Amino acid sequence: MQLDRIDKQILGLIQTNFPVVSRPYRLIAEKLGLEEAEVINRIHKLRQAGIIRRLGGLFDSRKVGYVGTLCAMKVPSQDIERVGGVIAEYPGITHNYLRDHEYNMWFTLLAESEQKIESILNDILSRTGITQVLNLPSQKVFKVRVKFDL
Missing domain, CATH: 1.10.10 (Arc Repressor Mutant, subunit A)
Structure with missing residues (x-):
C-alpha cells in the first residue's frame, strides 16, 4: 500500500x-x-495492510503494580507453531518472537508478582514439554519512545 x-x-x-x-x-x-x-x-x-499493527493505549505496568520479564526457550523447529500457540494463550504475554539462536523463542511476560510469573512459566513448561526457560527480569528499564516522521 x-x-x-x-x-x-x-x-x-x-x-x-x-x-x-x-x-x-x-x-x-x-x-x-x-x-x-x-x-x-x-x-x-x-x-x-499491516501498517498499523495495534491501536490502543500504553501503560507503565510497574506503576499499576505489575512486574515483567523477558523469557527465552529452546524450541525444536517442528514444535514452533504449537509452542507459540500455547504461549499466545496467556494474557500477560506482550511479545513472542523467534531468533536465530540456540534459545530461539523469546517472549515478554507481565504479571501481578514474581510468584505469578514463576507459576505461568511452570505452566508453560508443563503444557509444552519444553524442559527449560530462561527468566531474565530487567535490572534497569530503558524506555525508548519512537515516533516515525512520515
Whole structure:
C-alpha cells in the first residue's frame, strides 16, 4: 500500500497524540479538514495492510503494580507453531518472537508478582514439554519512545 499525504498526516497524529475523547476520529477529521468516516476508513485500510499493527493505549505496568520479564526457550523447529500457540494463550504475554539462536523463542511476560510469573512459566513448561526457560527480569528499564516522521 502506498501512503498518501493524508495517510501520513493521520499516522502522525495517532502515533503520539491520539485524542482521548468519545469520538477521537471526528476530532482527527476536524484537524485535517476531513469527514470522520474518511478517517475511520483510512485507518481501517492501514490496519488491513499491516501498517498499523495495534491501536490502543500504553501503560507503565510497574506503576499499576505489575512486574515483567523477558523469557527465552529452546524450541525444536517442528514444535514452533504449537509452542507459540500455547504461549499466545496467556494474557500477560506482550511479545513472542523467534531468533536465530540456540534459545530461539523469546517472549515478554507481565504479571501481578514474581510468584505469578514463576507459576505461568511452570505452566508453560508443563503444557509444552519444553524442559527449560530462561527468566531474565530487567535490572534497569530503558524506555525508548519512537515516533516515525512520515
